[in-house]
Amino acid sequence: MTDIVRMTATQLVEEMAQGNLTSAEITRAHLDRIAEVDQDIHAYLHVDREGALATAAEADAARNTGADLPPLAGVPVAVKDVMTMRGVPTTAGSRILEGWLPPYDATVVASLRRNLMPILGKTNMDEFAMGSSTEYSAYGPTRNPWDTSRIPGGSGGGSAAALAAFEAPLAIGTDTGGSIRQPAAVTGTVGVKPTYGAVSRYGLIALASSLDQAGPCARSVRDAAMLHQAIAGHDPRDSTSLAAPVPDLVAAVREGDVRGMRIGLVTELGGEGYQPGVEQRFREAVDLLADRGAEIVEVSCPNFRYALGAYYLILPSEASSNLAKFDGMRYGLRVDDSDAGVEQVMAQTRAAGFGDEVKRRIMLGTYALSAGYYDAYYGQAQKVRTLVQRDFAAAFADCHVLISPTCPTTAFPLGEKVDDPLAMYLNDIATIPVNLAGNAALSLPVGLAPEDGLPVGLQIMAPHHEDARLYGVAAVLEGALEDTWGQPLIEKVGG
Amino acid sequence: MSTLVDYDDALSRYEPVIGLEVHVELGTASKMFCGCPTTFGGQPNTQVCPVCLGLPGSLPVVNRAAIESTIRMGLALNCDIASWCRFARKNYFYPDMPKDYQISQYDEPLCTDGYLDVSVPTPDGEVQVVRVGIERVHMEEDTGKLTHTGGATGRIHGADYSLVDYNRAGIPLVEIVTKPVTGTGALAPMVARAYVTALRDIMRSLGVSDVRMEEGSLRCDANLSLAPPGEPWGTRTETKNVNSLRSVERSVTFEIRRQAAVLDGGGTITQETRHFHEDDGSTTPGRSKEEAEDYRYFPEPDLLPVAPDPVWVDELRGTLPELPAVRRARLQQEWGISDFDMDSVINAGALGLVETTIAAGADQAAARKWWLGELARTAKERGVDLADLGVTPVQVARVAELVAAGTLNDKLARQVLEGVAAGEGEPDAVIAARGLVLVSDDDALLAALDEAIAANQDAVAKIQEGKVQAAGAIIGAVMKATRGQADAARVRELLLERLGA
Amino acid sequence: MSAITRAEVVHLARLARLDLPDDALTHYAEQLDAILDAVAMVSEVAADDVPATSHPVPLTNVFRDDTNQPCLARAEVLAQAPAAEDGRFRVPRILDDEEPA
């Protein structure tokens, strides 16, 4: 039998169903693995050993009664530290929330509990999900299991690295401008940003409310589909939650077929600024899709060139407001020199509790929303958003899905861009348009770049509510790639 | 202390422009964006949840009943109801504001462009109807409540620290903003008061709020500017948190006198917010607008647009009760009384009481007389509203019936009502217990009358000379002798018979 | 778009309640300038006739019924507060004298 921690969720489900493994054994194996490797990787900010084992015992007991169990019952999962978990430290990667114990569960966390999935712990992230490398975590960076001198992507680097280091079979991420997909791409894992509203945002500590979306992270397309299915669905506590029933995503994986499908290559998401090895692996994957019967067409989305600019106005604007509540009055850090008035205490607390990137974006957002600048910046960015949506609508009128490289480069070395915000922002150039428009996208690994031996991700984009299409196409491509390589790419991690 | 100009003087040189912003807490069961109860007076921080505490990750969901109440308010104020509008975030830091932004509406209010006609009594006893334009009616959420601790006064200045109770945070508010009200001259303070009164009555009749001003569920900001007649409007001040009807009137009066003094002295008015002081009716400056916050409004991304379907709006229109102004006109006509008399009823807060008393069988004049006379006086003495006096319209109708039947005279009736108001029971029980029966038995009356005649020979002589009005002295003596329980009409008849006049 | 001034940065820091030392203010003035330069291309888009999109999905009228839900236990809420007293959150004295409405 394969090492437990190297199994996919699909395999773990099968082993439990066969009676070969218990959830307690699986959960303990992962906790042991975390104890063994996490000092090098630092994927976790908090490990909830007792909580995870308690849920595992509950899942095992339920299985013993012969009860009908949710599909993923007993499979452990890691949760990005941006989701509240009752009584479990939740920091969003920030000092300002150090020691905070939320009094309530995020809806996604509640779903995981309802599915009897042991929650191993909270994963590292860029502070308040601002970043593309997890270097902006107040608690130190996460390292990429493929090469620990490199970044694991961000903001959800902890979740992606936990998967690539076999510290969890499944993880929850959140994606505001690519924070699920970009880490997936640079760690050789699968990450999905569902259609905006498909997964509840209740309990997701907001970065930019109109862009944030939680989604699944996994080591296979099928695993991602199962987790997606488990967490999606209408939540009356989130006004922006979609009422439509969740499509059968696992069936979409099983029945995936690209014959007769038109797949659009987005001209604007490639070329200049994209690493040659990334482009090469991307082209090879496109050829594989063509081999399997897809019709490949070039499509232009001319307004995508404005997307990055619009994003870096909308995001900081919403963030500057969302992060106002961290003022030291009701929870978290308070810096109080006894003589200060409330305004000064708030300002001192926020100056001490927020990192550099967070302060930068708060300042930028405050500026963009200020009287006199609103129309030129925020207002204009919201118009660009409309134009990006129109580009998508036109492209989807012609194509079933769109594809591009997930990010321009493979994982870069730690420290390389940490002091260069603009260079950091460019990582998200291909992932951002989807967030602006609210539609769904998935990243899956398509090989290692020849020049550095690091994973390359391919992004598939689908219209609103058509998340199932992502899984159908991704499953076909994943199968074709594994046929070529003889094994999943993730097997190559660590040499 | 500000220098003040005599009120009439001020109005002889300047035209006031007033504007009113009223915030009213809606009487929904749950808060604007969460399921916490809105009941007043709970233990601090027991009516809170992740949403109204603004905990990280929590999200608001709009209370349908609050939207409906706001639309009904808008309809009652003759407003247009937006076919599409959004919530906005108003960003500012303050410790009573859990999220450090308030969910409100900004450039897309739910209701716009309405009016309210208010009746204002003039000094010469007339009633003037003033149309107050309504700029907008919109929804927002209330803040928590601060208590200032330490220092000498319990006020914000000099306090050592403050304590916050978030029970009130998130209670739905409707904000009603008038257009500038011009041309009211010396009536401006009365118009302001009458407007807020009318608004309160509409709220109550719609059932959208019980408007308990003493609990802070209606809060008013009063704007005022002055300018010489015919000139462009002057710079305005905004007096915050004027929280009783009387204070509305007083604060406007004060600002007129203060601003006139500044302008008379060649000074300029600073655009600023001012605080009203209940104790002496004055206002003092707050922060000037120049340093005011930049609220950085933007559309609330956590909430979706509100797009009231015309069918829904029509349904809500169908639920509107008869509005106070319409009801007033109808009742005035039914009762056949003057504007002045009707105003007296309304100003006494007695409209519903009088109406119900009439419905219980009383004559309209009698119903008005008792509520506006004896009962109003008692209510005033006790400092309570008429409605809270503990006397019911049915009881008043019974007293009126006994007076009409001649069983009670006015004096006795007053004593009966006094007893009822004192909690001595139903009118008949009070009469029995106090022995308040009118003496109309001729033998008893004649005995008293003869004594009175004997003691008032001057009056007898005058009556016999034809000066019948002199009978009052003798009747008065009889009343006195019978401790007011004699039937005065019968005494008069007997007297005239006795004297053969 | 014009370069952001240091005075503007000071104002922004106050609006955002960030107590920043002098050197940080200079640093942010430079960085904000660079970022604003980079994003300024959005203003090149001729979009006078284009409506703004505030929400990525075109839903409207999402409401909840006016019913009560359980509240949090006060002890659990106040246990997280930096300071509490008498069932309330304790906050530093308020020097500013106006309560915005």
Ligand SMILES: [Mg+2]
């Ligand atoms: Mg307001």
Ligand SMILES: [Zn+2]
């Ligand atoms: Zn609540």
